Amino acid sequence: MIDYLREIISGTWSLFVGLGITIRYFFQPVVTVQYPHETLPMTPRFRGHIELVKDEETGEPKCIVCGMCQKACPSNCITVNGEKREGVKGKVLTEYTLDFTKCSLCGLCVESCTPKAITFSKDYNLAGVRKEAYIFDLKKRLEAKN
Amino acid sequence: MSAFAESEAKETFVLNLGPQHPATHGVLRVKLTMDGEYIVEAEPVLGYIHRMHEKMGENRTWAQFLPNTGRMDYLHALAFNHGYVSVVERAAGIEVPERAEYLRVITSELNRVSSHLLWFGAFILDLGGFSPLLYAFDDREHILDLLESVTGSRLTYCYFRFGGVYNDIDGDFVVGARAFIKRLRGRMPMYHNLVTKNIILMKRLREVGPISAEMCRKYGATGPVCRGSGINFDVRKHEPYSIYPEMDFEVPVYEQCDSMARYMVRMDEIEQSLRIVEQALDKLPEGPVMADKVPKIIKPPKGDYYHAVETARGSFGVRVVSDGSNTPYRLKLRSPTYSNLSLYGEACQGMLLPDALALMGSLDLVIPEIDR
Numbered sequence: 143m144i145d146y147l148r149e150i151i152s153g154t155w156s157l158f159v160g161l162g163i164t165i166r167y168f169f170q171p172v173v174t175v176q177y178p179h180e181t182l183p184m185t186p187r188f189r190g191h192i193e194l195v196k197d198e199e200t201g202e203p204k205c206i207v208c209g210m211c212q213k214a215c216p217s218n219c220i221t222v223n224g225e226k227r228e229g230v231k232g233k234v235l236t237e238y239t240l241d242f243t244k245c246s247l248c249g250l251c252v253e254s255c256t257p258k259a260i261t262f263s264k265d266y267n268l269a270g271v272r273k274e275a276y277i278f279d280l281k282k283r284l285e286a287k288n
Numbered sequence: 289m290s291a292f293a294e295s296e297a298k299e300t301f302v303l304n305l306g307p308q309h310p311a312t313h314g315v316l317r318v319k320l321t322m323d324g325e326y327i328v329e330a331e332p333v334l335g336y337i338h339r340m341h342e343k344m345g346e347n348r349t350w351a352q353f354l355p356n357t358g359r360m361d362y363l364h365a366l367a368f369n370h371g372y373v374s375v376v377e378r379a380a381g382i383e384v385p386e387r388a389e390y391l392r393v394i395t396s397e398l399n400r401v402s403s404h405l406l407w408f409g410a411f412i413l414d415l416g417g418f419s420p421l422l423y424a425f426d427d428r429e430h431i432l433d434l435l436e437s438v439t440g441s442r443l444t445y446c447y448f449r450f451g452g453v454y455n456d457i458d459g460d461f462v463v464g465a466r467a468f469i470k471r472l473r474g475r476m477p478m479y480h481n482l483v484t485k486n487i488i489l490m491k492r493l494r495e496v497g498p499i500s501a502e503m504c505r506k507y508g509a510t511g512p513v514c515r516g517s518g519i520n521f522d523v524r525k526h527e528p529y530s531i532y533p534e535m536d537f538e539v540p541v542y543e544q545c546d547s548m549a550r551y552m553v554r555m556d557e558i559e560q561s562l563r564i565v566e567q568a569l570d571k572l573p574e575g576p577v578m579a580d581k582v583p584k585i586i587k588p589p590k591g592d593y594y595h596a597v598e599t600a601r602g603s604f605g606v607r608v609v610s611d612g613s614n615t616p617y618r619l620k621l622r623s624p625t626y627s628n629l630s631l632y633g634e635a636c637q638g639m640l641l642p643d644a645l646a647l648m649g650s651l652d653l654v655i656p657e658i659d660r
Contacts, residue, residue: 153487163482164419173426185433187455189440216352248355248446253454262440 189249190263191242192220194284203284204259207233211251211260219244220251235281242268242276300328307336313410314655318632318648325640330633338659345619350376350586351450353619358444360623361657363403366396367599369448374529375595375606376450379588387575388452389531394568395435395447397561398465401472402431403600404554404561407652411551412483414649415492420483427475430468437461450586451579462569469562476559484555493548497647499635500545507631510624511602512557513651516550518543523598534571535564547650554652587614601625601652623657 175182192211194203207224219241224233252260270276306317315336321329341360345353357372358365370392377384405428409421432442438457439447447454483489504514514521522539524532540556542549588610596605602624609618628651636644 149487156485156487160482160486163478167423173429185437185440187437187440214352216348216355246355246359246444247441249440249454250351250354 184264184266188262188264188266189247190265191245191247191268191278192240192251192260192280193263194238194280195259195261196284196287203235203238203281204257205235205238206257206259207235208256210254210256214250214254216248216250217244217246238280240278240280242278243273299323307333313653316629316653316655316658320641320644322641327636327639327641327644330636330644332629332632334629334659336659337656339656341660342619342621345616347615349614350588350616353616354449355444355446358446359656360621360660361599361601361604361625361654362443363406363654364396364399364600365443365445366392366399366447367597368604369445370396370530371595371597371599371604371606373448373450374597375593375608376586376588378595379591379593379608379610380450380583380586381588382451382582383579384452385576385579386531386573387456388577388579390568390572391453391457391577392448393531393535394457394465394565394572395438395445395453397564397568398431398435398468399445400600401558401561402428402435404558405431407554407600408479408483411649411652412489415489415646417483417486417489420479423475423479423482427472430464430471434461434464434468437464449578449582451582452577456577462572465565465569469566472558472562476555479555484551490548492643492646493546493551493650495544495546495548496643497547497635497639497650498545499631499647503631503634507634508627509602509631510627511599511652512550512553513602513628515539515541515553516650517545521603523596523603527596529595529597531568532564535567537564537567547646550650550652585614587612596622599624601654601657602628621660623660625651625653626658629653629658 194205196202197204205222205224207222209222212218212220212222221237221239221241222235223237224235227234249262252262268276300321300323303320303322304317305320307315317333317336319331319333320327339359341356344356353372354369357368361368376382405424409424409428412420435445436442438455438461439445440455499509499513499517501514501517501519503509504517504519509517510521510523518541520539520541523529524537525539537560540553540560542552588608590610590612592607592609594605594607596603598604603622604624605622607618607620607622608616611617632648632651636647639647
């Protein structure tokens with residue numbers, strides 16, 4: 143009987159302790175960020191979708207069309223094509239397509255790239271209604287940036 | 289009403305729990321045969337999120353399977369990373385620099401804390417309490433920010449590589465991790481006052497959902513489930529790997545076998561993980577984070593290799609069979625929750641439905657890892 147009453151009293155007290163904690167936190171500053179109105183800075187290592195890197199001297203993509211990224215990709219979402227041109231050493235990039243619908247953002251392509259011709263973008267606000275919107279022509283994107 | 293059915297079932301009906309149900313945490317379906325509020329039979333139905341990860345592994349190179357590991361157990365992705373890279377390193381005979389092993393332990397222990405915090409919030413949510421989830425997510429957010437600054441992603445990490453880790457940490461990470469340990473230690477008494485000592489939680493969990501040590505052995509349950517039943521088994525202690533033998537930590541074991549014991553094991557493990565992180569940060573040696581002579585295309589010699597790691601949910605084992613080519617011949621993944629769930633049917637016989645849901649929450653199920 144005494145145990146029963148003791149349990150009622152200590153149990154009720156435990157509820158008030160809990161309420162006290164929530165009330166204390168109610169008056170503390172808000173920790174959430176009101177997302178579309180405020181955004182947090184991205185960390186430098188954030189892995190977004192990939193982007194081609196421009197050669198500062200020539201203004202052309204740094205890519206040497208070795209195809210290592212294409213081979214490293216677990217989901218086969220990269221297509222690289224190039225051609226031989228007269229007067230230019232090595233191959234010239236003609237196509238670099240990223241099928242973002244299949245990409246899992248693992249970053250193995252960037253690691254495999256010896257000339258460091260691809261990098262991660264910081265783009266995370268991606269939304270679209272058509273599948274085609276996610277098949278990125280990275281060469282065009284680079285040209286549009288220039 | 290008593291906690292268990294008193295007489296034999298006379299009139300039963302079938303109740304479908306899931307595959308879309310808030311308490312099943314994903315696409316798990318449980319076919320319940322009910323006698324009123326009491327469960328006569330429970331049959332978990334799996335396979336709704338089966339993605340044939342094992343077969344995928346056999347069809348891509350050793351390195352290409354790395355991103356998959358983080359997508360099985362998305363809550364403790366780094367431990368799954370660790371299991372897979374360790375077995376391939378064992379197969380190919382790759383030596384890992386000491387600093388890389390320290391970084392692996394620091395990040396995967398932080399990841400374990402974040403997994404337990406999410407479980408804590410979701411478990412209390414299953415029992416009907418909403419606010420603890422928000423407090424737990426507030427703390428978890430700090431870990432995600434820390435790990436994002438190192439690994440580049442927030443959930444499905446792919447940080448470990450054969451022979452080391454992908455990036456070194458910087459001073460900010462060390463400062464941030466120490467600040468976080470201090471912060472979480474300050475918050476743990478609050479969690480205990482708010483939740484553990486709460487009379488409603490005690491009434492819902494104490495002496496509810498018994499899982500005996502014998503049942504754990506029968507079904508191969510590991511992790512907090514078996515440690516809540518008095519079995520002292522932790523891969524980090526009993527089959528030590530990486531730098532765990534150098535770390536001073538305890539394995540929390542509770543003898544009560546009820547849902548409360550499993551709850552307490554996880555709450556104590558948070559503190560033990562923080563201790564490991566703290567010691568590893570103190571001892572962190574200088575040096576490279578990647579082994580020098582890692583071949584670009586890995587071709588382990590012919591053979592059969594196994595390595596187990598302790599994840600937040602139990603023992604995760606990877607067995608690979610190599611035929612000497614650049615893809616695995618066979619990749620077998622032993623995931624902990626699959627075994628932990630298989631005892632559910634037997635454990636909840638004759639139990640009240642709300643108690644069975646509390647038991648399911650205390651098992652800490654991650655469905656993508658069960659189905660793989």
